[in-house]
Amino acid sequence: MLIPSDLRIFGFIALTLLALVLVAWAILRRLGLDPVRLLDDREWLIASKLVGIGLLGLVLYQAAISLEFPAESFIYGRF
C-alpha cells in the first residue's frame, strides 16, 4: 500500500528527474546540440524497444516475486 510518505518521496524524485532533464536539455540546446538528432527515427524506435523490453522484464520479475510472496505476508516489507 502506498502511504503518504511514499508518495511524497516518489513525487519528489519524479519532479527532480523531470527538472534535471529539462535543465540538461536546455544546456544542450544552448550549446547547439539537439539531442533529438543524436539518432534517426528508426534508431529512436529501436532504442525505445530495447528500453521497453528491459522495463517489461523488470515488471515480470517483480510480479513473479509479488505472486510468490504476497505483500500482506510482509508487514515490514520484503527482504
Add this chain to the structure above:
Amino acid sequence: MTSPSPSTTVRWHRVIGVIVLAALFAEGAARLAVYVWSGKSYRSLSPYVWSPYGLVRNNPRLTSPAFAIDKDGFHDVRNFSQRKPANTLRVILLGGSTLASGLQGNVWDVIPSTERVDSRSTIAQFLRDRLVADPALAGVDIEVINAAVNFNRIVEVSSAYLAEYVHWNPDFVIVAGNSNNFSTVMPRNSVRRRDFGIMTMHAWRGEFERIVNRNDLLSTFDNGMRALKDHSAAAGLGVKLLSKAIDTAFGRSAALAQRLEFAHQSTKAITPADWVEYDQYVDEYLGYARAMVALARHHRQDISFFWEHFLAHIGKMKPLTENEKKLFEANLGTSPELDAAFTLHARDRVADFCIRNDVPFLDPIERLKAHSGSVFIDYLHYTAEGNRFMAEFIYDQRREAFHRRAERIRAAGEPG
C-alpha cells in the same frame, strides 16, 4: 524540429550510447534526489541482511532519513564494539519493532501526518540518557544497544542471543517482542496443525530460500537485481516503486474479486482454542525463554522480560490522547475481547514463569493506567514520548540492579 532521414544501417554504437547516457543521467538524478531526501549518499534501500543466527539483521548500509543502522545492525547513530570496553555497563535490548521504533498498520489512514520516530529516539537512547544522568552511575561508561529487528519472534530473538549477542557480554539483557508471539485469539487445533505464531515458518524464510538456496531462473535474476539495487540508486528506487505499484495492483485485484464474489470467502467464525491447548503454545515460547535465562545465568548476565501491550487490549485502561482514541477505535479488530483474553493469558503465564525463575518481569500496565500522555503512535508502537516513558519505566524498575552492577564494575576497575 525534424529528425534526420533514416540511414540505411542502424548506428548501434549510437543507440547503445544514448541508452547508456540516459541510464547515467537517471542514476545521477536518483542519487541527487536520495541525498536531498535523506541527507545521506545512496547505499541501499534494503532494510535487512541475512544472518545465520536469527534469520535477519538490520542492514548497516540502509539509506534512510529516519533510521540509522550501525555497522553491526543495531539501531543507533554510533557504533559499538563486541569487546566491551573496561569500566562499562552494557545493556542490550532484544525484540521486534516496538524497540526498533516501527510504525505500521492503518496509522496513515487515521492520522495522516504521522512521521516515523528516528533512531535517536528509541527506548535504547532514552534509557542510556537516563542512566548517564544517574549520579549513582557516575564514573561508569554506559552503553545501551538496540539489537531489535522488526517482526522478530522469540524463535529469532533467542537464536540471535544464544549464538551471538551473549558474546557481546552485556551486563543486562532486556527481552521484548512478545507482540510477535502473542497478539490474537488462537484457533482450535492450531497446535496439532502447527500453523499459528511461532510454530510457523517466518515470512522471510521463504525469501531466504529463494535468494540463498534455490538456483532457478527467478532466484538467479533476483540475485542480480539485488546486487544492482545495492550499487544503483536508480535501480533501487525504480524497483521499490515498481514493487509498491504491483503490490497495490494485486491488492486491489484481490479486493475486487472478493467484492464480485469470484474469490472464496470464508464465513466460518473462528473457534478458539481452549486454555489447555493455548498453554501448549505458550509453553513453546517459555522453552525458548528458559534457554535464554539459562545462558544468561551461565554468563552472569542479568536478564529480564519486558511486556509490550497492544493499544486495542488496554485502550479502556489507559487515559488516551485524542490521537490514541482514534487509533484505538480503528484497531479493535473483529474479536478484541478474545484477542485481549488470549494475549493477557500469555502475559500472566510469562509473568508466572519469571516469578518462579527469579527473573524480573517488566509490565508497564500499572504505569500506563495512570499516564494520560502520548505513548502509542499506532496499534502497538510508541511515539518518541512513549519511548521515553518506557525507558523511564525500565530504569525505575531496574534502578537498584543498575546501581549494584555499577558498584561491581567500579570495584573490578580499581587498582590493587
